[in-house]
Amino acid sequence: MNISIEVNGKAQSLEVEGRTLLVEVLREQLGLTGTHVGCDTSQCGCCTVLVDGQGVKACTMLAGQADGCRITTIEGLGGQSLHPVQVAFTECHALQCGFCTPGMIMSVTSLLSRHPNPTDEQIIEGLAGNLCRCTGYANIIAAVRQAAGAMAGSAA
C-alpha cells in the first residue's frame, strides 16, 4: 500500500507492506536509525517517536496506521540546535550507553507537553514505558526536572 506521512517536517510518500511497522519504515526506508529497537513486546520504549505530537512506540504501530500523520523522530527534535530535553540529558549525565536515550528523550518531550511542571509521580509514570539498564534512572529524573525548568523559563 502507499502511505503519505510527514517525517521531521518533510513529506514522504512510501510503498509499504501491510505488516510493515512504523519503526521499520523509519529505520529501513528512511534511514532514520536514531530510533532504536530494543524489544519485540512494546515494553522497552527505545523506539518512541512523536506522532502528531504524542509519544508513540513506533513498534506498536503499523506503517499503514500512520498514513496522514506528522512524525517527529530524535533526528528532527532539535533542528539545528538542541531541544531543552536533549540539553538536560547530557548536562545531567542521564545517559551512559545511549541506546535507550532517543526513546527516553521523545517520551520526556511528550511527558512535558502533557505536564509542563510534572510532579515526581507524573515523572515516574511518564517514564514507566521506557527502560534503561545503565543509569539507574536517578539522573534521567533529574534531567526531566531540569528540562521542565528550562522550558518554563523560555516560555515565560
Next chain:
Amino acid sequence: MSAVPASETSLPGVHYARREDHRLITGTGAFTDDLRPDQMLHGHVIRSPHARARIVRVDLSAVRAAPGVHWVMTAEEVIQQGGGSLPNSFTFPGRGGTTQQVATMPVLAHGQVLFVGQPVAMVVADTAAQAQDAAELADIEYEELEPVVTPDQALAPGAPQLHPNVPGNLSLHFESGDEQAVAEAFARAPLKSRHRVHSQRLVGFPMEPRAVIASHDAQTGITRLFTPSQGVTGMLKSVAVASGIPAEQIDVLTYDVGGSFGLRSNPYSEHVLVVLAARHLGRPVGWTGTRSEVFVSEYQGRALTLDGSVALDRDGRILALRFDDTIDLGAFSAGPSSLIGARNLSVTMGGSYRVPALYMNSKLVYTNAVPMAAYRGAGRPDIAFAIETLLDHAAHEHGFDPVVLRRINFIPPEAFPYKTANGTLYDLCEFHRTLDRALELSDWAGFDARREAAARQGKLRGIGLACYLEASGAGAVPADTVQGDFDEQGQLTIYGVTGASGQGHETSFATIVEQELGLPASRVRYAAGHHGRALMGNGTGGSRTLYGAGSAIVELCARIREQAQTLWAESGGAAGSAPDLATWIPRLDAAQRARLSAEGKAQSGSTFPNGTHVAEIEIDPATGITDVVRYVAVDDLGRVISPQLVIGQLQGGVVQGWGQVFCEHAIYDERGQLSTGSLMDYALPKAGCIPTVEAEQIQARTELNRVGAKGVGEAGCTGSIPALTNAMMNALRRQGVAAMDTPFTAARVWEALNPAA
C-alpha cells in the same frame, strides 16, 4: 556503506557531561544495526525448541527453495567451512589432582540439542522477513530426551549425561584454602552459623540487542566483522578460533555499544555464522536478534548457590569461613564461566575480615539451560552477597549487633598489606572509615524511631548494611598498551584496545591527559580497536579499564612529555622551561610532530574496591510491595578521575543490584523451557525504584597502578545486593520469616508474611 561513526560535534553553550554525548542525544550514533552496507543479506537463526533432544532428521529443502533465500547453513556447512565450537576462556585444576572436563558449544548443533534456543541452522536471504518466512518451512524432527534443569538434578546419581566427556555432568570440582584447618576451627568453635544464598539466574539485558554484520573483501582477503564488543582483540581471537579463519584475515570493528555488562566480551554463534556466510556468498551478511531470541540465546548471569558457614568465638571473632558452592554452567562452558565459579568467588571469600582459616569448594555443573557467563561482577557480587548475609544471619542467631560483629572482625589498618588465609594480598583498605561515614549519613542510630513511626502507619521498616570488598579484574593479557599521535591542529588521538559501552572512556581518558600533560581535554580523542595497530590490552571488564588502560595513558603522557622536552630544547626553548603543548604543537611541522608520537605500556593487576552500603526499606504488608526509602553508599574506589561518571556508574550498579533483589529471575520450568522469555515475564528495574543514591567516596589511593584508581563498574551491585537483602530480612525476621531467597517480589513477600493464606 555508512560504516563510519558520526564525527564528534558539540554546540556552544551546552555543558556536555561527556564527549560521547552529542551523537547519542541526537540519534547520530553508530550502533551495529544502524550500519547499512549496500547489498547486505540478512540471517535468521533456527533454534532448538527443546531443552534436550536428539536431532533425528533435518529437511531444509523447502527453506532452500523459498523466495529470496541465498544459503542455508547447518552444522555440516559450518564444519565444511572450517568452523567448530565457541571457545572456553579458562580452565582450572580440580580437587585431588583432577582435571577439568570442558564441553564447548558447537556453532550449530549437530546430533543433539542441549538448551532451548540453541542455534541449529541459519537462513540467509535478501530481507530479514524472507529469511524468517523461509525458516518457518524447516522440517526438523527431534526425539525429546529427559532434561536436567537444576544442578541438583544434574549431580544426582543416574542423572542423564549431557556430554560424553563429562562424567556426572561435573565439569570441575574446584577448591581453595585449607579444608583441614577450617574443620579443626569448626570443631572447637563455640558458635556456628550456616546460611545459603541462591544468587538466581539473571538475564543481562544490554538494551541493544545482539547484532553482527560481516563484509568480505575478496581483494584483500579480509573479512570485517562489525559488532558490539568490550574490546576488539579478545573478540577477534575467539571468532578466529571458532570460525577456523586465521586472525589476520578478520578485522573486528566496534562503534557505539548499547550496554555490555559482561555479555559483549565473547562471541556467539551468529558472529561466526555471518563471517562464514559473507566469505561464502561474497556479499555482506547481517543478523540482529529479536529480544525474544536474545532471551533464549544470550549467556545468562549469576546462577550460583553458595552455602556458607562461619565459626565464631564467644566474643564474635571469626575463626573460620567455609563455602560449598554449586555453579550452574548451563549446557556448555562459555567464555569466563569457569573463572567466575572458581577464581572470582574464592579470591575474596574472607571479605573485609580477618579470618584465620578459609575453605571453599565449588562444583561447576552442566544443565540444560542457556550457558552462564559474565554479568556485572561475575561472581564478585555473589560472594559479597554470601559473606554479608551470612554475617547478618550469624549476628541474629547469636545475639550480636551486626555493626559490632563487622567492626571487631575488620582487617585493621595496621595489618595491611594483608594476605588472606587462601593467599590473596590486599594492599590497603580503610573499612572503619567507610562504615563510620555510612552509619552517620544514614542516621543508623535513629532507625528504631523511624521503624516505630512506620509501624504506626502499618508499614514494616528494615535497615541493612554491607561492608563489601571485591577484587577487580587481574587482566587476561600481560599488559595494556596505547599509542598516541598528534595531528596538525595539535589534537592528540589515543589508540587502545578497551572499548566503551557507556562508561565514557573518551571522557575519562581525556581528563587523565589534561591532568598529566596540561593539554585541554577537548584536544584529546580516544579510538578503540584501530585496525593495523599492534596493540595489546584487555577489554572493558572487571572494573579495570580506568586503571588498566588509564595507567598506560599515564605512561604515554610521560613519554610525550620527555620527547616534547627534547624537541623544545633542540628548537631553542629556554632551559628549565616547558612548552605549552596546546599552542606549541600546531606550530610544529609534520616531521617534528611525528617525533612526539609515543606508546604507553603498563601492567596493572587486581585492586580491591570496597565500601559500606546502607539500605532502608519499607514493606506494605497488605500488598508485599517494598519501597527503598534511603540508600547510602560510601565507597573506597581509589582515586576518582570523573566524579559525575563515577556516581553514574555507582547508581546504575546499585539499581542493577536492586533488580536482582526485587524482581529479576530467569526461571526454567521442569521441561527446561524458559518461562521468563520476554519482558512480559521478566521484570527489569524501572524509574523510581531507588529514587536517590547518596554517594560519597573516600578516595584512598592505591599504589597498585599508575592512576591510583580501584575501579567502580561493579562496586554498585556488589554493595547493593547484600545491603538490600539484609534490610529486607531485618524487617521480615521481626515477622517470623527466618529465611527467604531473592527476588523479594511483592507476591513472594506477601506469601512469606501470610504463610497460612
